[in-house]
Amino acid sequence: MERRTIGAAALDVGAVGLGCMPMNWAYSGSQQRGDRSLRTVHAALDAGVSLLDTADMYGPFTNELLLGRVLKERRADVFVSTKCGLLVGDQHVVANGRPGYVRRACDASLRRLQTDVIDLYQLHRADPEVPVEETWGAMAELVSAGKVRALGLCAVGARAARRGGADLYEGTIRQLERVQQVFPVSAVEAELSVWSPEALDRLLPWCEARGVGFLAAMPLGNGFLTGTLTPGGGFEPDDLRARHPRFTAEMMAANQPLVAGLRRVAARHGDEVTPAQVALAWALRRGPHVVPIPGAKRERWAVENARAAELVLTPADLSEIARLPPPRGSWD
DSSP states (O other), X not given: OOEEEETTTTEEEESSOEEOGGGTSSXXXXXXXXXXXXXXXXXHHHTTOOEEEOOTTTTXXXXXXXXXXXXXXXXXXOEEEEEXXXXXXXXXXEXXXXXXXXXXXXXXXXXXXXXXXXXXXXXXSOOTTSOHHHHXXXXXXXXXXXXXXXXXXXXXXXXXXXXXXXXXXXXXXXXXXXXXXXXXXXXXXXXXXXXXXXXXXXXXXXXXXXXXXXXXXXXXXXXXXXXXXXTTOOOOTTSGGGGOGGGSHHHHHHTHHHHHHHHHHHHHTOTTOOHHHHHHHHHHTTOTTEXXXXXXXXXXXXXXXXXXXXXXXXXXXXXXXXXXXXXXXXXX
């Protein structure tokens, strides 16, 4: 698989990563099985994937424990990215950016992951009660201590800004400018896909201009761009898409032209090429610093996603995708 370099730390990873959150958190609980998830991760690594993305809040904690079983056997094959800064309660999520907490969270993640170093440690969300420079400074100390190789920042949620008409990533860029003065940012993680392209406007160029890697989260639109979901088909109650404004039957139907366009492009490349692979290839064409991290719960999907790195979209393909109708949501 093609290799890519993330940020000033020159971290070497495969062109497509694996988002591990769906394996045991936020998506279809009845389909989440530990042994199957382990097989999926191993299949992804065998297919050339190296970047595994998780967070301590996923589960919480169980996702890191799952990956720890993989790292114990295959640490040399894995570039591991995890996150801190969010605490999960019964019905809520709160930020905690206190330096003491960050240090304890890192040690706990190292134990769960069964490793002595985290390749990329990301701040999931800044704590509004703590200056972000203080949180970032504590994370930088972890690099000096040899517990972490590089630091990353997750973009703040964009949907509230979308509804208000503001620049979607203005807050994230302000945070990046502040923490960059404390310690170099190696990667930014933010949503980027054919149906959520907003990061292309300012956030992606900001990263490119500074040699910062970009982890494209949800590059398959929470599964919508795979073409395997049926409008009105419904979701399990614990599935985050059951409450997502773009996954109502009405909005899924309205956005079917996006999937149809990806299918047309895929068909031109052969019967084995899927809409999901086209969507990932589109993300890869956004720049050599972009690494999409699609989620997958099954071996088949993990291997299919990895092979998207081999798909070369033509100028005609890219033009057709660019002409697709803009995605719609309940806020439009």
